Amino acid sequence: xxAERAMELVRELHRAAGGHxxxxxxxxxxxxxxxxxxxxxxxxxxxxxAKSGRTDLIFxxxxxxxxxxxxxxxxxxxxxxxxxxxxxxxxxxGSVLPNTIxxxxxxxxxxxFSRYKKSLATYMKSxxxxxxxxxxxxxxxxxxxxxxxxxxxxxxEFEIDDGTTILLKKNSQHFLPRWKCEQxxxxxxxxHVLS
Amino acid sequence: MEPAEVEFLAEKELxxxxxxxxxxxxxxxxxxxxxxxxxxxxxxxxxxxxxLKQRQKCRLIPPEWMDVGKLEEIRDQERKEDTFTPMxxxxxxxxxxxxxxxxxxxxxxxxxxxxxxxxxxDTRMAKLRLxxxxxxxxxxxxxxxxxxxxxxxxxxxxxxxxxxxxxxxxRTNLQPGESSHSQDF
Amino acid sequence: xxxxxxDSNGDSDSEEMLLTPAQLIHSLEQAWLNEKFAPELLESKxxxxxxxxxxxxxxxxxxxxxxxxxxxxxxxxxxxxxxxYVLSSYLRCRLVxxxxxxxxxxxxxxxxxxxxxxVLSPEEFAFAKEYMANTEAYxxxxxxxxxxxxxxKMSLLKSVPKPNxxxxxxxxxxxxxxxxxVEPETDEQREYAISLEEGSQHLIRYRTVAPxxxxxxxxxx
Numbered sequence: 287x288x289a290e291r292a293m294e295l296v297r298e299l300h301r302a303a304g305g306h307x308x309x310x311x312x313x314x315x316x317x318x319x320x321x322x323x324x325x326x327x328x329x330x331x332x333x334x335x336a337k338s339g340r341t342d343l344i345f346x347x348x349x350x351x352x353x354x355x356x357x358x359x360x361x362x363x364x365x366x367x368x369x370x371x372x373x374x375x376x377x378x379x380g381s382v383l384p385n386t387i388x389x390x391x392x393x394x395x396x397x398x399f400s401r402y403k404k405s406l407a408t409y410m411k412s413x414x415x416x417x418x419x420x421x422x423x424x425x426x427x428x429x430x431x432x433x434x435x436x437x438x439x440x441x442x443e444f445e446i447d448d449g450t451t452i453l454l455k456k457n458s459q460h461f462l463p464r465w466k467c468e469q470x471x472x473x474x475x476x477x478h479v480l481s
Numbered sequence: 482m483e484p485a486e487v488e489f490l491a492e493k494e495l496x497x498x499x500x501x502x503x504x505x506x507x508x509x510x511x512x513x514x515x516x517x518x519x520x521x522x523x524x525x526x527x528x529x530x531x532x533l534k535q536r537q538k539c540r541l542i543p544p545e546w547m548d549v550g551k552l553e554e555i556r557d558q559e560r561k562e563d564t565f566t567p568m569x570x571x572x573x574x575x576x577x578x579x580x581x582x583x584x585x586x587x588x589x590x591x592x593x594x595x596x597x598x599x600x601x602x603d604t605r606m607a608k609l610r611l612x613x614x615x616x617x618x619x620x621x622x623x624x625x626x627x628x629x630x631x632x633x634x635x636x637x638x639x640x641x642x643x644x645x646x647x648x649x650x651x652r653t654n655l656q657p658g659e660s661s662h663s664q665d666f
Numbered sequence: 667x668x669x670x671x672x673d674s675n676g677d678s679d680s681e682e683m684l685l686t687p688a689q690l691i692h693s694l695e696q697a698w699l700n701e702k703f704a705p706e707l708l709e710s711k712x713x714x715x716x717x718x719x720x721x722x723x724x725x726x727x728x729x730x731x732x733x734x735x736x737x738x739x740x741x742x743x744x745x746x747x748x749x750x751y752v753l754s755s756y757l758r759c760r761l762v763x764x765x766x767x768x769x770x771x772x773x774x775x776x777x778x779x780x781x782x783x784x785v786l787s788p789e790e791f792a793f794a795k796e797y798m799a800n801t802e803a804y805x806x807x808x809x810x811x812x813x814x815x816x817x818x819k820m821s822l823l824k825s826v827p828k829p830n831x832x833x834x835x836x837x838x839x840x841x842x843x844x845x846x847x848v849e850p851e852t853d854e855q856r857e858y859a860i861s862l863e864e865g866s867q868h869l870i871r872y873r874t875v876a877p878x879x880x881x882x883x884x885x886x887x
Contacts, residue, residue, distance in 0.1 A: 319812045326814035358817050361809050362825065369801065373765065398804045405796040406761075412789040413715065413757060415723045421761070424754040427489035428747040432535045461536075463740075482702060489751070507738055509745045510721050512688045528748065529741060538737075616869070620851040623860060624869040626836060631887055634836050641869075642834045649832055652852070 288353050291318040292360035299367050307371045310392040315361065322357050325350045372399050376406070377422055433464045434479040441475045487632050491572035491579065492528040498539040499523075527576065531583045541584035546570065547577070549590050552597035559604045565628040574602055574632050605633060613641050617648070690717050691749060698756040700879055703836070703886035705872050706829040707763040707771055708879070710787040718753055722746060764794050767829055769822040772798055798822070831873040838867050841883040848874060 291314050302308045329350045336343045372395060375383055381403050391399070411418035441454035446466055454460075454470075459479065470476040500517040507514045514525055522542055525533070533539040546552070546569030558566050570576055577598040585591040609629070616624055626634065685693065697711050725746060732739050764771060764786070772794055775786060786794060802822065810818045843862040848870070850857055862868065862878075867887065878884040 401800045409793040415719045424751045510687045623848045626867045
């Protein structure tokens with residue numbers, strides 16, 4: 287009765303450290319909202335009693351009101367903190383989130399997220415000249431370094447920053463700017479040859 | 482701030498190289514570089530020096546202070562004084578790391594230099610821990626931190642400022658937010 | 667630099683002509699570091715952003731015409747990468763603060779006197795408003811409208827934490843200052859004045875030096 291369910295939600299998020307997003311708890315949210323309705327209804331009844339003289343009820347009414355406020359606060363904290371986590375995922379994964387994460391989001395969260403993505407895209411298009419500026423790129427400072435890479439599969443022509451094109455053929459080795467290779471390394475096209 | 486970001490800033494410092502190619506002046510947005518003539522010394526930012534060095538297009542001429550004799554003096558001075566002595570470069574630590582990593586063949590007695598800079602750094606970090614501790618204990622509200630370099634500030638920043646924030650919050654007993662109106666009563 | 671405070675028609679080219687491209691990049695880096703270390707969102711610098719973007723576009727267009735495989739071209743590309751990083755990191759840092767403090771930032775914007783410079787660029791303002799509307803609508807739909815009538819209203823302004831202006835910052839003095847009053851930490855201590863000599867570095871509460879950060883007299887480090 288004393289906002290236990292709402293607290294459970296907050297505790298669950300608190301335990302899920304590191305920005306992890308646990309499944310949305312629709313059932314617990316509904317139970318907490320029902321608890322609030324019950325508290326409110328009982329208070330409504332007791333308020334009219336209190337008005338007609340039962341002043342001994344005042345303490346109980348106050349107590350229920352505190353429970354209601356605590357419920358409200360915990361539920362909103364739960365929902366808001368989840369939004370912050372979802373927001374961070376946009377920057378980590380890009381605009382399409384992995385399925386495992388999407389499964390953990392409620393329909394309304396998905397909607398919030400798609401609006402957030404849209405606002406962000408509009409903003410990024412409006413800065414940085416004609417093509418806009420993708421702020422989810424260039425997260426780390428650039429390194430003007432070259433590294434030795436080996437090509438793991440045929441990838442075709444690849445333009446490096448000085449405008450030259452090289453042919454990325456399976457098993458060929460190249461000395462390339464690191465910042466140009468990072469994505470291809472992630473995609474498994476190139477591997478970093480450690481000397 | 483990430484250490485990589487401090488390193489990024491350090492890479493803007495100028496160093497002298499002897500180019501092994503010829504090239505006219507380059508008009509970069511941040512200013513002009515060059516001209517480059519084989520064997521002639523020319524100043525370039527560290528990011529470019531490292532890049533050219535990696536592509537074997539230049540020889541690095543170490544900064545004047547990157548010298549065993551000079552660094553021994555600096556280390557001894559740092560050990561003698563209670564305060565922080567001025568460093569030869571605001572990025573002495575990062576430059577040592579970068580230049581020794583990518584151009585150690587152009588720096589005489591590279592290993593000794595690495596050790597000397599590390600010793601100086603350790604002495605300074607020990608002083609920094611002491612002063613941070615006394616700052617917090619004495620409940621100071623202002624400190625002069627002259628001669629501290631960005632990397633040094635950066636290593637204590639998060640810990641120190643968060644500790645101060647917490648202590649401030651504990652002392653100033655924040656008022657709880659207003660609650661909403663009680664039920665019609 | 668950044669003299670174009672109250673000028674809201676966005677056409678401040680004449681004032682920016684005073685900055686060389688090198689000075690422009692320097693101003694961007696200063697704004698970036700200040701923004702990184704200041705607890706609150708600082709005044710936006712649309713003229714700097716605009717000019718830097720122009721410089722980058724111009725350089726990239728030139729490079730497209732340049733001879734391929736030229737050493738010079740690769741040096742230009744490296745520089746562009748570096749500038750673009752600072753620009754992106756700067757704007758990103760501002761977005762993070764806008765998302766963190768949006769109710770307070772929008773409230774400040776609402777009460778801003780005419781002619782006083784906005785802390786938000788027009789694009790950031792649009793973003794902040796959408797973010798606020800989106801978040802408010804979400805909380806209302808999912809929870810608030812299902813709550814008892816007296817609990818359906820909630821003020822984001824009161825619920826979302828404010829920037830902590832009392833946090834400590836490190837700074838370097840660019841223009842000397844006299845008589846900066848430092849408030850004591852405890853009741854037993856007295857308020858005292860310090861002077862900030864050019865080139866000196868300090869650790870101090872952000873609140874004490876906020877106007878100096880805004881005017882460019884000190885640089886956060």
